[in-house]
Amino acid sequence: MTDPTPISFDALRARVQSIFETCGVRPESAAAVAQVIVAGERDACKSHGIYRLEGCLRVLAAGKVDPQAVPQIHDAGRAVIEVDAGGGFSNPAFYAAKDLLAARAKEMGLAALVIRDCLHFSALWHDVEALAADGLAALSMCPSYAFVAPAGGREPLLGTNPIAFGWPRAGATPYVFDFATSVAARGEIELHRRAGTPIPEGWAVDREGKPTTDPEAALAGAMLTFGAHKGSAISTMVELLSGAMLGEFMSREALDFMGGSAALLPRHGALVLALDPQVFAARSGRNPIAEGEKLLTAIGAQGARLPSERRFAARAKALRDGIPLSAAELAQLERFERLGLAALDA
């Protein structure tokens, strides 16, 4: 095994963008998607890094994403802004509307962005970090594929339904969390199945709704939410707010739409809320960011880790030393560059 080769953020981004353009994606969309994929790799979020390239190319090859979709913004001047991704990837739609969302939140105190009809593959921390960089608190959520049972149930109705939150910090990386409301990722159960090892208790139930540690039974049954009935309630909220409320797919319909298979990325909507702490705090005379620091530094002072700390440390290292790619990763990158979508058949 050879040592990994470091590559700079900008160089890797340019290469990934070029792959998407080769595969027929319009340059602005290719740039947006490349940005989030390479940001994941930079932050050592391998599950949301260049590993995602193949999945993105597969939906392109399957014709399940519109590579030329131009995000359309619908803005009636209220606190809700909509952007229609037009069956394209979610990220170009978010970037197309982000500045308008931030400006509206600063003007009105808070604002919401509805992303319609998008293919979703990226972590939500991108969205909330981008808004935190504008001084805004942000909450982002979306449904996914229905593989998770509600507390007390056995049939999968809920998605892994991620939820992310960002809070600006002065002169530092923001406070950011981003997690699935399921206990584990479906991919983790799949890894246990391949390895022939049991999954931890509490991850899943079998078809009859009984707790199981057998990965096969878990995949045939349903995953569970984190935090028992409380996590189940939060996951249900994500379905309602970012599915039903937007008139977009909830996780069950998203799965049905793809023929019951999770082989391709899910198509649904997403909801992003942006809140301006300066507007909310104004009458108090207090500085909300300085107040927030009292809590966040006290959490760190007792040795507890803040969410995203590891990610930010990996980022600092990657920006200094380059993003380390293995020989296999580099070889795949070169194959995609050379063959485009045809690499999928190779």
Next chain:
Amino acid sequence: MTDPTPISFDALRARVQSIFETCGVRPESAAAVAQVIVAGERDACKSHGIYRLEGCLRVLAAGKVDPQAVPQIHDAGRAVIEVDAGGGFSNPAFYAAKDLLAARAKEMGLAALVIRDCLHFSALWHDVEALAADGLAALSMCPSYAFVAPAGGREPLLGTNPIAFGWPRAGATPYVFDFATSVAARGEIELHRRAGTPIPEGWAVDREGKPTTDPEAALAGAMLTFGAHKGSAISTMVELLSGAMLGEFMSREALDFMGGSAALLPRHGALVLALDPQVFAARSGRNPIAEGEKLLTAIGAQGARLPSERRFAARAKALRDGIPLSAAELAQLERFERLGLAALDA
């Protein structure tokens, strides 16, 4: 032990309101506080029912709540409305601003209500249920007293930080959850201490941050959040959004303000978000409430219980048969009626 005596909702509300008025609370505020206390009793939420009367009278006797405070609304016509409780109870402030919040959410798509400087004792489901009755989705949260350690830590920095969500359902009670982000309530640990029984694992850590099942060690140490690091992240979000962002107390400062004792109700702010599904869904052509029903009825159809179901069942029974009060509860009610605040010394 005699059978409980049933009393009608209206009769009990009138008696509780009259007790508050006897104790010097202005009639509008007495009515608002009586409404939520008796609603708790009606729903068999004993911990938020007439049990709360004594705590309310204690803060009145201690001069820590302003009984004559008149909520002041500050509205700049944006998506954020503020109501200053002026050191009074939170409920009169919420009711004073609720209709304006609902109208603003319908006009703009979503709106936020900031409640400032209030004494808080009631469950949050009142607020989100009231907004769901107006056809709105709602999210409500507030800090409390710092008795909960962040994940990986040992010092209490977080409150039990409740979070509530409401979603309107056609022709039925709304979808409502309302829970503390701590695993358990502090009162439950206190009950174990009095009974001399161990607390379940995962509820608390001792002063050194080690897991403990000893209620004494738990009370001297710190409680834990539900859902490990995910619950801890959500609790931190509640501190930031409903404390720091508003320029109001977070849970640590609320506890310090009361001299480190939780004997009296906490003073802080609260945040309520209201979202109009009809605005969010409009361009989709779908009915968001009907879409939500697909999920909610499917959860029920597999035998899983929706949050608040037990509460709604208790409510239906109480409205039909009356609210059952024990002889001891009736005797205390009569003592408060006869003696007002002097009953506390008796």
